Amino acid sequence: MNSRILAAVAAAAAAVLALTGCSSAGSGSDPNNPNQLEAFTWWASGSEKVGLDALIGVFGTQYPGIEFINASVAGGAGSNAKAALASRLEADNPPDTFQAHAGAELDDYIEAGQLQDLSSFYEEAGLTDVFPTSLISQLTVDGKIYSVPSNIHRANVVWVNTSVLEAAGIDSTTAPETMDAWIEDLQKLKDSGVESPLALGTEWTQMQLFENCLIADLGPEGYNALWTGAMAWDGPQVTKAVDHYGQLLEFVNSDYSGLDWDAATQIVIDGNAGYNVMGDWAEAAFSQAGLTYGEEYTTFPTPGTQGVFDFLADSFTLPVGAPHEQAAKDWLRTISSAEGQKAFNLAKGSIPARTDAVATDYPAYQQTAIASFGEDTIVSSLAHGAAARVAWSSAIASAIGKFGGDRHPEALINALVQAADDAAE
Amino acid sequence: MRPSFRTWGPPLLLLSPSIVLLGIFVYVLIGTNIGVSLGDRHSLQPAENFVGLDNYIALLTEERFLHSLANLGIFILFFVAGTMAFGFLWAFLLDKGARAEGVFRSVYLFPMAISFIASGVVWRWLLNSAEGDRASGLNRIFESMGLGFLQNSWWNEPGWGMAAIALPAVWQLAGYVMALFLSGFRGFPAELRDAARIDGASEWKIYRHVIFPQLSPFALAALIIVAHMSLKVFDLIMAITKPIYQTEVPATYLWIALTSNDYAKAATIATILLLLVSVFIVPYLVHTIRRERINP
Numbered sequence: 001m002n003s004r005i006l007a008a009v010a011a012a013a014a015a016v017l018a019l020t021g022c023s024s025a026g027s028g029s030d031p032n033n034p035n036q037l038e039a040f041t042w043w044a045s046g047s048e049k050v051g052l053d054a055l056i057g058v059f060g061t062q063y064p065g066i067e068f069i070n071a072s073v074a075g076g077a078g079s080n081a082k083a084a085l086a087s088r089l090e091a092d093n094p095p096d097t098f099q100a101h102a103g104a105e106l107d108d109y110i111e112a113g114q115l116q117d118l119s120s121f122y123e124e125a126g127l128t129d130v131f132p133t134s135l136i137s138q139l140t141v142d143g144k145i146y147s148v149p150s151n152i153h154r155a156n157v158v159w160v161n162t163s164v165l166e167a168a169g170i171d172s173t174t175a176p177e178t179m180d181a182w183i184e185d186l187q188k189l190k191d192s193g194v195e196s197p198l199a200l201g202t203e204w205t206q207m208q209l210f211e212n213c214l215i216a217d218l219g220p221e222g223y224n225a226l227w228t229g230a231m232a233w234d235g236p237q238v239t240k241a242v243d244h245y246g247q248l249l250e251f252v253n254s255d256y257s258g259l260d261w262d263a264a265t266q267i268v269i270d271g272n273a274g275y276n277v278m279g280d281w282a283e284a285a286f287s288q289a290g291l292t293y294g295e296e297y298t299t300f301p302t303p304g305t306q307g308v309f310d311f312l313a314d315s316f317t318l319p320v321g322a323p324h325e326q327a328a329k330d331w332l333r334t335i336s337s338a339e340g341q342k343a344f345n346l347a348k349g350s351i352p353a354r355t356d357a358v359a360t361d362y363p364a365y366q367q368t369a370i371a372s373f374g375e376d377t378i379v380s381s382l383a384h385g386a387a388a389r390v391a392w393s394s395a396i397a398s399a400i401g402k403f404g405g406d407r408h409p410e411a412l413i414n415a416l417v418q419a420a421d422d423a424a425e
Numbered sequence: 426m427r428p429s430f431r432t433w434g435p436p437l438l439l440l441s442p443s444i445v446l447l448g449i450f451v452y453v454l455i456g457t458n459i460g461v462s463l464g465d466r467h468s469l470q471p472a473e474n475f476v477g478l479d480n481y482i483a484l485l486t487e488e489r490f491l492h493s494l495a496n497l498g499i500f501i502l503f504f505v506a507g508t509m510a511f512g513f514l515w516a517f518l519l520d521k522g523a524r525a526e527g528v529f530r531s532v533y534l535f536p537m538a539i540s541f542i543a544s545g546v547v548w549r550w551l552l553n554s555a556e557g558d559r560a561s562g563l564n565r566i567f568e569s570m571g572l573g574f575l576q577n578s579w580w581n582e583p584g585w586g587m588a589a590i591a592l593p594a595v596w597q598l599a600g601y602v603m604a605l606f607l608s609g610f611r612g613f614p615a616e617l618r619d620a621a622r623i624d625g626a627s628e629w630k631i632y633r634h635v636i637f638p639q640l641s642p643f644a645l646a647a648l649i650i651v652a653h654m655s656l657k658v659f660d661l662i663m664a665i666t667k668p669i670y671q672t673e674v675p676a677t678y679l680w681i682a683l684t685s686n687d688y689a690k691a692a693t694i695a696t697i698l699l700l701l702v703s704v705f706i707v708p709y710l711v712h713t714i715r716r717e718r719i720n721p
Binding site for chain 2: 083089090108109112253255257258260267401
């Protein structure tokens with residue numbers, strides 16, 4: 001009798017477990033309903049969320065019949081979202097469109113056959129005419145384009161606290177022409193009593209500073225050639241860039257590896273450092289601190305990289321097997337439209353990828369970025385996934401992080417060569 | 426005489442859900458993980474070839490992985506020594522009869538209730554390495570107390586800086602070790618102490634020769650628990666330093682390999698971590714099983 005009851009309880013428990021194992025994690029997306037769009041992003045907070053909301057607003061007016069399903073994953077500057085996305089793609093359950101950094105960060109998805117070619121979409125939406133040709137060529141992989149950028153950021157910008165420079169007798173209105181001239185200015189600042197003239201932060205900001213040195217010493221063609229394998233990593237120019245990077249590290253705050261980019265930028269805002277090399281999202285930090293562009297702070301392209309626009313972009317894709325392909329194309333049309341790009345970029349503080357944008361709609365710094373974007377040579381940022389695939393840039397990041405501790409140039413160059421060899425396999 | 430289904434059936438049926446769950450979510454996954462680590466799946470595409478131990482050889486000869494192991498070693502050393510020493514000291518003091526024992530017990534145990542992520546965020550600030558005018562956290566406290574010479578760069582120091590990461594971990598888990606030791610002290614019959622006293626043993630001798638030897642099972646249990654926890658350290662480092670080279674341990678390296686789509690490498694690191702944990706766990710299990718056989 002007793003054992004029968006036991007057996008029944010056990011059977012019931014086993015059945016419940018089996019049932020819960022089967023139930024799916026319904027996400028609200030219904031493949032049979034064509035008027036839905038599930039967009040996957042890591043824009044879940046701050047100006048990025050404001051930007052996404054602005055985009056959703058434009059999408060709602062352009063395509064009123066389509067329900068927008070926001071599948072954003074917060075945290076870890078996108079790394080949580082990328083991990084979640086990888087498991088969805090692995091399980092053949094892709095969203096209709098997902099956010100990714102434009103450029104080489106997409107290579108893994110492309111090689112795994114997870115993304116659809118959007119070249120014909122570019123033709124049809126007229127994007128080939130409104131995006132700069134050098135941007136299109138950076139986005140093209142084997143003659144095909146797999147993503148549509150919603151916004152552009154620039155990573156070779158020096159943010160300058162003008163009063164710190166003037167106190168040391170440095171003219172803040174003219175930028176130094178070369179890396180060496182800039183290092184002289186840094187030395188001047190240090191001699192005048194500024195303990196750490198150049199503000200720096202955690203590993204990716206170090207990588208960004210290093211990539212600025214690479215662009216300065218190799219020029220845009222040489223820098224691009226590094227990523228195609230046409231330029232060796234142990235050549236004299238890379239050695240020179242490593243040398244410049246090592247010299248720059250002599251001027252940075254000692255606690256750099258523990259600071260996020262915003263904490264590093266804050267050092268410049270507070271007047272404890274003169275310079276910070278940072279992407280142009282730093283603009284929001286300066287304007288929120290109540291500083292005026294051109295007076296209390298100013299910017300210039302990193303010395304030696306004049307005429308080069310080190311770009312990174314957020315972009316959207318069309319995965320293979322997207323349940324609502326038509327709606328996803330509508331979304332891509334919205335984010336690439338003049339209206340969509342304006343709404344998003346005004347909210348996020350970046351600049352539109354379209355060259356037909358009206359510069360005067362934007363604040364002072366963005367106007368300078370829009371002007372350079374139209375005329376400069378565009379290269380892909382390493383620190384932000386545009387230049388090298390994820391595994392390659394993560395190997396470079398670790399080599400740069402190691403260099404911060406041991407300051408051993410040969411070891412860094414060996415590690416860079418090794419990383420390039422591994423990536424070429 | 427074969428035992429009937431009625432004898433062994435119901436217990437087996439009752440256990441089957443957990444056997445099935447454990448089987449799938451622990452052992453099958455361990456097996457799958459080892460399978461991935463023996464293949465060449467270094468991207469999102471499926472593995473093409475069986476490569477045997479190549480991934481293991483590559484990893485164990487890689488400077489970066491050895492660096493992460495060295496970091497882990499420093500962390501374990503300070504973490505285990507710190508928790509054991511403080512845990513034992515506090516338990517000893519409380520056992521000697523401190524006033525307001527309940528208060529102290531809670532004070533020491535409370536940090537354990539906080540997740541590593543939450544305390545890591547606070548310790549990230551406390552262990553900020555800026556000195557002088559820009560100092561914050563502990564360095565600021567030292568500065569304002571006139572102990573400026575104590576300021577240091579904490580985990581920012583290459584190499585031994587990992588010891589600074591052990592600081593919050595010790596703070597969180599020493600109370601747990603204390604509770605283990607205290608239960609050892611308390612589980613000890615009062616008659617034994619009385620008997621020793623009658624025999625004329627001094628208070629120190631009672632501890633040295635009667636109580637401490639009886640504590641060794643508790644010490645072993647505490648050591649195993651703390652050591653295997655330290656091998657898995659991940660959240661604390663993610664919160665305090667973010668995943669960077671300088672404070673890289675195998676678990677954070679695994680995360681980086683996984684998020685750069687190098688599944689074979691991530692699986693290899695996971696398997697090596699599993700082996701390291703079993704170095705601690707297996708002898709303990711063998712020891713426990715043997716003891717239970719002797720006196721069930």
